[in-house]
Amino acid sequence: MASPVLQIRDLKVTFSTPLGPLVAVRGIDLDVSAGEMTAVVGESGSGKSVSFLAAMGLLPKSATVEGSVVLDGQQLVGASAKVMRSIRGRLMSMIFQDPLSALNPVHRIGAQISEMLRAHQHMTEKAARSRAVELLEIVGIPQPGDRALQYPHEFSGGMRQRVVIAMAIANSPKVLIADEPTTALDVTVQAQILEVIQKVQAQFGTAVVLITHDLGVVARVCERVNVMYAGRVVERSGIHDVFDRPTHPYTRGLLASLPHAGADRLVPIVGFPPNMLKPPSGCAFRTRCLHAVDACGHGIPELQPIGESMTACVRAKEVGVST
Amino acid sequence: MSVDTTPSTGTAPLLSVKGLVKEFHVKASRGVGRKKRVVQAVSGVSFHVARGETLGLVGESGSGKTTVGRCVLRLLEPTAGEVFFDGVDLAELSFEDLRIVRRRMQIVFQDPYASLDPKMTVGASIAEPLVVQGIEGDHQEKVVSLLELVGLSADHARRFPHEFSGGQRQRIGVARALALDPALIILDEPVSALDVSIQAGVVNLFDDLQRRLGMSYVFIAHDLSVVRHIADRVAVMYLGKIMEIGPAEQVYERPTHPYTKALLSAVPLPNPRIERTRHRIMLEGDVPSPVNPPSGCRFRTRCWKATEMCAMQEPELVVRSDGQFSACHHPETH
Numbered sequence: 274m275a276s277p278v279l280q281i282r283d284l285k286v287t288f289s290t291p292l293g294p295l296v297a298v299r300g301i302d303l304d305v306s307a308g309e310m311t312a313v314v315g316e317s318g319s320g321k322s323v324s325f326l327a328a329m330g331l332l333p334k335s336a337t338v339e340g341s342v343v344l345d346g347q348q349l350v351g352a353s354a355k356v357m358r359s360i361r362g363r364l365m366s367m368i369f370q371d372p373l374s375a376l377n378p379v380h381r382i383g384a385q386i387s388e389m390l391r392a393h394q395h396m397t398e399k400a401a402r403s404r405a406v407e408l409l410e411i412v413g414i415p416q417p418g419d420r421a422l423q424y425p426h427e428f429s430g431g432m433r434q435r436v437v438i439a440m441a442i443a444n445s446p447k448v449l450i451a452d453e454p455t456t457a458l459d460v461t462v463q464a465q466i467l468e469v470i471q472k473v474q475a476q477f478g479t480a481v482v483l484i485t486h487d488l489g490v491v492a493r494v495c496e497r498v499n500v501m502y503a504g505r506v507v508e509r510s511g512i513h514d515v516f517d518r519p520t521h522p523y524t525r526g527l528l529a530s531l532p533h534a535g536a537d538r539l540v541p542i543v544g545f546p547p548n549m550l551k552p553p554s555g556c557a558f559r560t561r562c563l564h565a566v567d568a569c570g571h572g573i574p575e576l577q578p579i580g581e582s583m584t585a586c587v588r589a590k591e592v593g594v595s596t
Numbered sequence: 597m598s599v600d601t602t603p604s605t606g607t608a609p610l611l612s613v614k615g616l617v618k619e620f621h622v623k624a625s626r627g628v629g630r631k632k633r634v635v636q637a638v639s640g641v642s643f644h645v646a647r648g649e650t651l652g653l654v655g656e657s658g659s660g661k662t663t664v665g666r667c668v669l670r671l672l673e674p675t676a677g678e679v680f681f682d683g684v685d686l687a688e689l690s691f692e693d694l695r696i697v698r699r700r701m702q703i704v705f706q707d708p709y710a711s712l713d714p715k716m717t718v719g720a721s722i723a724e725p726l727v728v729q730g731i732e733g734d735h736q737e738k739v740v741s742l743l744e745l746v747g748l749s750a751d752h753a754r755r756f757p758h759e760f761s762g763g764q765r766q767r768i769g770v771a772r773a774l775a776l777d778p779a780l781i782i783l784d785e786p787v788s789a790l791d792v793s794i795q796a797g798v799v800n801l802f803d804d805l806q807r808r809l810g811m812s813y814v815f816i817a818h819d820l821s822v823v824r825h826i827a828d829r830v831a832v833m834y835l836g837k838i839m840e841i842g843p844a845e846q847v848y849e850r851p852t853h854p855y856t857k858a859l860l861s862a863v864p865l866p867n868p869r870i871e872r873t874r875h876r877i878m879l880e881g882d883v884p885s886p887v888n889p890p891s892g893c894r895f896r897t898r899c900w901k902a903t904e905m906c907a908m909q910e911p912e913l914v915v916r917s918d919g920q921f922s923a924c925h926h927p928e929t930h
Contacts, residue, residue, distance in 0.1 A: 275887055316793060429882040430882070432882070452690035457884065458819070460820070460859065460880045461654035461656065461859060461883075463864075465878065467879075479908060486792070487864065489866050490864045491866075492864060492865065492870075494865055513869070514867065517870055527792060530792050530793045530795070531796075532799070532821045533821070533866075534824065534848075538803070539796035539797075539799050539800055539825065541794065541795075541796035542794075545761040545763060545794060
């Protein structure tokens with residue numbers, strides 16, 4: 274495996290709330306390699322978005338970030354606002370579910386992309402404008418020359434997401450973080466956007482982190498999968514292993530709960546995710562786990578190798594790898 | 597003009613919708629003079645729902661699926677068309693009579709957070725339909741039995757919505773919909789806001805309730821996998837029209853409308869081997885604006901099979917196989 278371009282170690286994110294400290298991310302390790310599409314999956318509140326907002330330095334002041342995030346040899350935790358500004362959009366970009374909120378409604382699309390270029394590169398206005406049109410073409414916007422002169426409201430949802438991708442890749446970043454980039458889109462448009470992301474990744478060799486709750490999307494485009502639960506990575510596997518031989522009981526539960534052809538009844542995971550203000554001791558999943566024993570309450574399990582996978586379950590070996 | 601798409605089971609359907617049209621008037625947002633424009637959200641939709649049956653209504657945003665649901669309940673006044681519930685034409689009813697019929701038709705919305713009053717106890721929320729309908733007596737016993745029916749417990753009645761998780765709140769919404777023993781429930785994206793591990797339990801609940809109580813569902817959703825699981829028949833909508841309707845397994849296994857085929861091929865399946873090898877039909881562009889829909893077949897601007905005829909002549913729903921209909925000049929053959 275290529276050496277990771279983004280290396281996250283023991284990342285912790287704590288929010289101070291009126292009800293006390295809420296630890297949203299409770300120590301995660303994660304490597305992202307160049308040219309690879311890595312999935313971070315989990316349900317609401319699992320900490321998947323917060324982890325990467327922390328890496329980007331985009332969390333509000335009420336959040337405390339600890340641990341280490343190293344991008345291309347540079348430590349980002351504790352970096353100054355000025356340093357982070359020079360990194361965001363140049364070395365690492367992030368796109369979100371709602372493209373409209375990432376675009377300025379009163380500026381033309383082309384101008385917004387060239388602003389992004391000129392913020393990080395010495396370029397003439399004219400050169401930036403023509404590069405903006407090229408970028409629009411790369412992300413599959415027809416008549417890019419004319420479209421560059423239009424405003425965000427003149428674009429459909431899918432086209433807006435393409436524009437945001439064009440902005441994100443304008444400076445050929447090493448890492449692109451895509452946070453639920455297709456969740457707000459219709460399924461036929463989702464397919465188009467996933468193709469654009471794959472194309473961009475192949476063309477620029479960008480490392481892509483795809484944050485999603487949709488296991489179908491993961492199956493389509495990702496090579497490696499990190500499954501998060503209650504602020505921890507509970508399983509890390511290659512794409513085929515995670516679907517064929519899930520090792521963590523939570524991953525298995527998640528897959529079993531999906532509707533599939535021929536199933537008479539669905540199999541939900543019992544109970545509901547823990548309150549992160551007071552998560553259960555030990556393994557956070559044990560309150561919903563069919564295999565939980567007393568030992569699961571003592572100490573948070575660390576990721577350990579099981580076959581080709583890494584899994585954070587003290588009983589993974591006994592409970593066995595299911596198919 | 598409306599084609600009979602009911603399977604010939606002999607008994608009269610519970611719900612029968614004929615030529616339903618719903619127009620919205622919108623102000624043009626730009627330009628001088630501000631011309632009023634008309635959006636036809638639903639353009640002549642006909643379908644039936646049998647007793648104890650689940651009809652899935654699927655489509656992308658702007659397809660009109662939610663508007664159909666609201667017109668059926670007359671939460672929105674249809675512009676044209678007829679809605680027969682248990683043989684009664686709802687348009688003919690007075691406000692008072694409609695209220696009585698409405699006891700038997702209920703709706704569950706997508707957002708379990710928005711559909712419960714945060715200041716009312718769960719018990720009071722569930723009993724509210726009984727109070728509104730002027731049903732006498734102390735409803736406590738009924739509330740407890742409804743809570744138990746949806747997998748909650750009697751002591752939940754005294755608590756407030758904020759004390760519950762999303763899945764539990766959706767169960768409360770279902771309990772409230774069941775309070776008046778409805779024969780039909782419109783489920784409008786009822787599990788879309790829930791995490792998958794929770795969603796499965798709520799889908800099972802719908803299955804169980806139907807088995808026990810025998811009501812019909814119109815299940816409106818954009819998630820085709822969930823619809824396949826729960827629906828007996830499915831109607832695929834695009835820009836205000838039904839493109840294809842028929843038994844769910846048939847439509848999923850052997851779609852006859854190109855749009856259905858493209859839609860199904862776009863759904864990501866949680867299986868990397870299938871995902872990486874199967875042939876996907878990539879539709880170009882987005883759904884056109886309903887303000888100015890394409891002439892003829894509304895799907896033609898994105899269809900790889902479109903010909904001149906598709907622009908000239910609007911295709912009617914035509915039977916393709918047992919109970920399966922589609923509106924296309926160039927249907928897929930199997």
